[in-house]
Amino acid sequence: MNTLQLSIVHRLPQSYRWSAGFAGLKVEPIPQHLQNAENCLIGLKLLSEDGEKAWPIMHTLSQALSDIEVDCSVVECEGEPCLFVNRQDEPAATCRLKNFGVAIAESFSVTHPF
Incomplete structure (x- = not known):
C-alpha cells in the first residue's frame, strides 16, 4: 500500500x-x-508519523513537489521533519499532495452560542 495515502499533514x-x-x-x-x-515560507508537519519514521515520508512528499517544479526543503523544526515551501506555492503544493492521497488537516475555530 502507498504510504502517502496514510499520511496526514498540517500547516504550521x-x-x-x-x-x-x-x-x-x-x-x-x-x-x-x-x-x-x-521569501515567506509555510511549513507542513506530518501528523500520521513522527520521529525517524517521518523523515522518509517527508522526503517522498518533497519529491512529489519537486516533480512539478515546486521548490521545497525538508528541514528539522521543533524536533520533527517539516516540509517548507514558499507561501506563493502553497496552493500548488497542497493540491499536489492531495492528488497523491495525502490528507491536509485544516485548522478551524469553534464559536460557542453561550
Whole structure:
C-alpha cells in the first residue's frame, strides 16, 4: 500500500524564512508584522508519523513537489521533519499532495452560542 495515502499533514501556524546563510537548511520564525514579506515560507508537519519514521515520508512528499517544479526543503523544526515551501506555492503544493492521497488537516475555530 502507498504510504502517502496514510499520511496526514498540517500547516504550521507560524510563517518562516530561511536563516541567514542557511537557505534550504535551517528556518526561523518570522515576526507577525513581517509575515507578508517576500521569501515567506509555510511549513507542513506530518501528523500520521513522527520521529525517524517521518523523515522518509517527508522526503517522498518533497519529491512529489519537486516533480512539478515546486521548490521545497525538508528541514528539522521543533524536533520533527517539516516540509517548507514558499507561501506563493502553497496552493500548488497542497493540491499536489492531495492528488497523491495525502490528507491536509485544516485548522478551524469553534464559536460557542453561550
